[in-house]
Amino acid sequence: MIFNRPPLEERIAARQRELGPLKPGKYFEHAVARNLFIFGIAMVVFTHFAAFVMIFFEPGG
Numbered sequence: 001m002i003f004n005r006p007p008l009e010e011r012i013a014a015r016q017r018e019l020g021p022l023k024p025g026k027y028f029e030h031a032v033a034r035n036l037f038i039f040g041i042a043m044v045v046f047t048h049f050a051a052f053v054m055i056f057f058e059p060g061g
Helices: 008-019 031-056
Strands: none
Touching: none
C-alpha cells in the first residue's frame, strides 16, 4: 500500500457499492456526462450536415 491507502481498484469498488445501482430510466450518473454526450452527438450531426451542404450545394458545380 502506497501512502497507507488501499489500491485504486478497491477504492473504486467501495465507491460504487456506496452509490448503488442507477434508478430505472437514468442513463447518466452526472449531468455533466449527459451534457457532454449531447454536445458530442450534436457536433457529429452538424459536421455531417455541413459536409453534405459543401458537397451537394457547391456554387458553380
